Amino acid sequence: MSAPEHPACDHAPTPDHRRRNGALLAFAGAVAGVSALFMGQAARKRMLESGADPFGEETGRGQPSAPPAPQAVAKGFETEDMSAATMGLLSLGLAIAIAVAIWLVVLMLHGFRADREQAPSLTAEQQTPIATPLPHLQDHPLRDIAALRRTESDRLNHYAWADPQHTRARIPIGEAMQRTIGQSLDGVP
Structure with missing residues (x-):
């Protein structure tokens, strides 16, 4: 029995789809890991070039354009601005992670569809109706x-x-x- 065709699939599933999907998942994980490594190295390089100590008191945030109000300092509000470069890198990393996650979900759904299409048909024993044992106390319940x-x-x-x-x-x-x-x-x- 051949697998039924789905409009979303433009080709018939192959027996090695699990191996292929596993390789694609490993490749996607490697790409995400390498991109995170490069982003971390670039951030460290920028911090070292600016003279900031990544493990010290300085956090890489800039000074605000206007000095903070004395009431804000007295209440314990933050007195430094967030670095725009750090926010941009975080946003880019989040966008890449979301895109990779969506791509992985699509790949897995395609694999699940191929599993259903390749499922064996029922045997003759599985298709036979089950008869109730004797005695039949009611012929037509x-x-x-x-x-x-x-x-x-x-x-x-x-x-x-x-x-x-x-x-x-x-x-x-x-x-x-x-x-x-x-x-x-x-x-x-």
């Missing part, structure tokens, strides 16, 4: 339950004699509820 429900509905919703001597009558439950509304169900002493 669905028909039996439908007949029971019809009988119960007739008893609840229609007039009929409750005994063979016709001394007591059965009335519909709706009418019985209407007759008993507002009346005490206790006997009069």
Whole structure:
């Protein structure tokens, strides 16, 4: 049995798709790791060229264009601005990480689709209906339950004699509820 074609797949899946997808995932991880390494080295180089100590008191942030207000310093607010270069690198790294994550999800979904397409068909044993063991106490249980429900509905919703001597009558439950509304169900002493 051949795998059905999907509009999203322009080629038939191959048996080695797992190996290929694993290699693609490893390649994507390597690219992300190498890019993070280069970004870290570039940031370290900039910090060393500027004379800042990455592990000291200086954090690479710049001085604000206007001095902070004395009230802000007294309340403990920050007195330095964030470096625009650091924010730009963080944003770029985040964008790259999101793009790589989306690409990996698409690759994995393609692999899962190929797994479903290559799944073996059911065997003859799996396709045979399961017969209940003997003895069969009910030949047609669905028909039996439908007949029971019809009988119960007739008893609840229609007039009929409750005994063979016709001394007591059965009335519909709706009418019985209407007759008993507002009346005490206790006997009069």
